[in-house]
Amino acid sequence: MRLSPHDLRQIDEAFIAALSEAALRVLAVNLLVDLKEAHDRLGQNPANSSRPSSSQPPWEAASAAETEDPTEDPTAPASEPPSSAATTPASDKNKAPAGKPGKRPGAPGCGRLVTLPVQEEILHSPDRCRCCGTPFPADAPTKGYNGRYALDVVAPTSGSPGLEVRHTKHVYLQRQCSCGHWTHAEPGRCAENTDWQVELTEWHLAGPMLVALICALSLRQRVSRRGVQEFLADWLGVSLSIAAIHQCLHEAGRAVAPVIERDIVPLIREAELLHVDETGWKEGNQLLWLWVFTCTTATLFAIGRRSRRMLHKILGEAFVGWLMSDGFWAYRDYDRRLRCLAHLIRKAHGLDQSLDPLARPFGAATLALFEDLLQQVYQAREGPQPPADLYQKNRGKLDAFNDLCVDHWDCAHEKTRQLAREFTHDWEAIWAVLEFPRLPITNNWAEQALRHWVISRRISQGTRTEQGSLAFALLVSVIETCRKRGVSPWPYLAQVVQQRRKGEPAPVLPEPAPAP
Template sequence: MYLKDNDLRQLDEARLDGLPREVLRALSKRLLSDLKEARERLNRSPENSSRPPSSRAPWERGGESLALGVEEEDDASAGSATDRVSESAPESERPKREASVGGDSKAGVKPKGRPGRRPGHPGVSRRRVLPIDQEQSHAPSHCAGCGAALEGLEAVAYTGRYELELERPESGNAGVVVTQTKHTYFEVRCGCGHRTRAEPGRALAEADWTVELTERHLVGPRLSSFIVALSLRLGGSHRRIQEFLADRFGLSLSTALISQCRHELGRALEPVVEEALRAALSDAEPVPVDETGRPQHDQALWLWAFVTANTLLYVIGRRTRELLHSILGPTPSPWIMSDGYSVYRAYGHRLRCWAPILRKARGPAERLHTPTQAFGRELPSTFETLMQAVYAARAAPGPHGLRQTYSQRLQALRQCCVRVAAGPYPDKAQVLARELRNDWDGFRVVLEHPHLPLTNNEAERALRPWVILRRVSQGPRTEQGSRAFCALAGVIDTCRRRGLSPWPYLTDALRQRRQGLPAPALPLAA
C-alpha cells in the first residue's frame, strides 16, 4: 500500500481538480496499485489462500460451483467448450462421451448402487468381545390370547440381545465402568394353545425419522447420553469419541453407531421440545431472539435461538418470516428483543437491540469522509447518554419519562438520520441511517419502559458455543441431524438454565421412549 489513511483523509475532489496533470497521473498510478491490492485481499478465499474453510460465509457454501467461484452460465452459453465445438463438428470428429454409470472409475464418475454390505461380503463386526457381566431374562406374564397367567409354565428362549451401559462402581470407588448385559427373551405356550412372546420395547415409527427408538440398540440410555455429552458439550468429533471410548473403556463402536445415538436421543426429546418448550415461550416476556449461519451440507440455513428466563428453543431453517411465525405466531403477545433484520419489524411488541448500532457506528467514525465522521461520532454519543439515563431510571425513576426528557436530542438525531439517508454520504452510512429510521419505535420503547433490556445478549450468548461447534464440525449433513441437534441443544440448555444436570433426564427420557412410553416432563427449576 502506497497511501495511508492519513493521506486519503487529505484527498477529495477539490484537491484532485487542483493537481497538475503529471502529478495527478502519478497519483492515479499509486491509487490503481492500492486498489488492485485491496481487491486481491477482498477476493481471498479458502481455495486460493490460507484462510480456513470455516471462515466462508454460509451463503457461499451452496454448491461446488459456488464454492469454487465458478459463475453459472445462461441457457445460450450452457455447456463446456468441448460440447459446443463437438455439436458443430461432423459426426466422425465429435469426441466420445463417457458413460455416466458403469464407466471407467478414473473418469471421476462413481456408479450409483445400493448402500451397505454387498452380497457375499463377510462384513465387519465388533473387534473386541467384552465379557458378559450380568444376564436378564424376560418372559411374558399373561397370555396374549386368553389373558391367563403364565407363571409356572415352561418357557423357551427364542431371541436375545446385548446392551452396553455405563454403571457407577461400588461404594467408595471413583469413576464409571462399562458393563455388558445379555438380555434373553422367552416364549411361553398357554393351555389354550397360544404362544406368547416377551419382546424388546419399541416406539411407533414416525415418517420424519429413519432412526428407530427400540431397546434392541446396542448402546444403553446412560451411555447414549454420555456420548451426546462428549459430542455437544465437549465438541468432540465422532472419530475422537470413538478413540476415547476405545482407550478408556475398551469399546469398539463405529462412527455410524455414535451418530445413531445422537439421532435416537434427539427423536426421543422432540415431543418435549414441541410441547413444553414452545408453551413456555408463549407465556414468557420478553423473548430475546437471534440467528446465525448453520449450514446443512450444501444448504445455507440458519440456527435460531429463542430465550426466556428458564427456557431455550433452537430451530434450524430458512431466514424467513414464515419460520418466525411458526414459532411465535403472526401476532405474539410477549416482547421480542431482536437485531435489525427486517422480518422482526412486523411485530408490534418489539425491542431493538442497541449493541449492534454502537458497533456499526464505529465504521462511519473511522471513514475518510469528514461529514460521515461527524455522523459516526454523534450517534454513539447520543446512545451512550441514553443508556446511562436508562440505568439511572432503573435505580431511581424520575418524575418525568426519559422520552420526554430527551425529546430534543432524539429529534436532532432523527433529523440527522434523515439527512444522511438522503444526502451524498457513503453507502454504509446511509444504510445505518435508514436502519435507525426504520427501527425508531423499537429503540424508543426502552425509554418508556426502562425495566426492559437494552440488548439481546442472552440470545447471542446462547448461540456462542454452537457457533464454536459449527466451526469444528461444519454443521449437520441431513435434515434429521439438524432436528436432533435442535432438540438436544434445547433440552440441555434449558436444564442448565434451570440449575439442573441434563444427563439424568436424557437417560430417563430415552429409556421410557424405547419402551414405547411418552417422555417424562421437563424438570422444573431447582
C-alpha cells in the first residue's frame, strides 16, 4: 500500500480540489495501485492463494439466491424474469452428472462377520396368537424363527470408569396356537414416515447407547464420520461402516422429532424472554441459515431461509414475550422487541475509527451516548427498588441524538447512513432497556448457543441433504436444551431411541438439575 490510514484521513474533497493537475495525476496513480492491491486481496480464496479451505465462508461456495427470501422484504425490488444469458453454458451441458454417494449398482456387496464374543442371548416370543387372539399356554409348540446381533455400550458393572461393549444375540421365536396358526415374534418398529428415508426399528446393529455415543462424537466433539469409525474400531473394537454411522445419526434425529414439537417448541413460544439469532449454513450447494431460539429452559435450532415465513413458522404470530435480536427487518413484526446493543456499539466503533471525515463525528457521538446511558442502567440495576424510567430522565439527550440521526439519514457515507437509519427504524427496541433496566442489553445467550455449531460448520462445511439438515437441527436442539438444564443429554437420547424403536412415545425431557 502506498497510502497509509494516516494519509487517507487527511484527504477529502477540499484537499483534492486544491491540488494541481500534476499532483492529482500522482495521487490518482497511487490510489489506483492501492485499489488494485485491495481488490486482489479481496479476491483471494483457497483456489488461487495459500488461504486454507476452512477460511472460505459457506456463502462463497453456495448459491447467493438462497441467502434470504427477497419476495418477503418490502424494500426489495421486484424480481426480473430470467434472461437467455442465464441458460446453461454449452460446456456444462456436456458435463457428466455427478453420481450419488454409496455403492454403485452391480458392485459386490459385503457382509459383517461376527467376531466379538456374545455376552447375552435374549429370547423373544409372542404372548398371544395373532390370528385368533388366544394367549399361548406355557407348553405351546415353539421353535426359532429369526435372530439378530446388537452392539451397545454400557457402564462397567465393576463401577470403574470407562466404557464396556456388550454384544447381545436376540433370538425371535414362533409359537403355534391350538387353531393351528404359527405366530412370529417381531422386532419393534416405529410407524413409517414419508418425511424420513431412515427407519426406526430394533432391527439395527447399533444399540441405543452406542447411537448416543456416535451422536456425542459427531456433534459435540465435531468428529467426522470416518473419525468416528476409527475411534470405535481402535478404542472399543467395534467395526461399523460409514453408512451405518450415518444411519445412526439420522435415526436419532427422527427419534427426537416428537420431543421438539411436544416439549421444546411450546416453551419457546411461551417464553417471557427469548433470544434469537441466525448465521449462514451451507446445505449441499445452496446457502441457508441456521436459526437459534433460546430461553431459560430450552433451546431450539432450525435450518431454513432467512425470511419472515421461517420466523413465523417457529414463533407463530401471537408471540407476546420480549424478543432479543439483531436488526433483521422480519423481527419488527413483534411489538416487544429488544436490540442487541453490542452490535450497535461495534458499528459505532467502526465509524469512529473510519477514514471518512463524515463518519467519525457520528460514531463518536453514538459511543458517548451509549457510555452515558449504559452507566445509568448499570447503576439502576444495583438498587433494591424498581428503577425509575431512565428514558424520560434522558429525554433531552435522546431527542438531540434522534435529530442527529435524521440529519445523517441521507449521509454520503454508506455505513453512517445505514447506522442512522437503523436507529430510526428500531428506536423503541434499542432504548427499551431505559424503561426496563432489568432486561438484557446483549444477545449473548443466542450467540453463545451458536458458537459451538459455527465452529462445527467451519469443519464440516454444513450438511449435504435436507434430511441431514433436519436431523442436525433436531439433535442439537435436544443436546443444547439438556445442557441448558444442567443434565447430560446422552442417557436421555439413548432412552428416546430405545422407546421410539419399539413404536412407543418418546420420554419427556429431563427436568432442570437443582442449583448447587
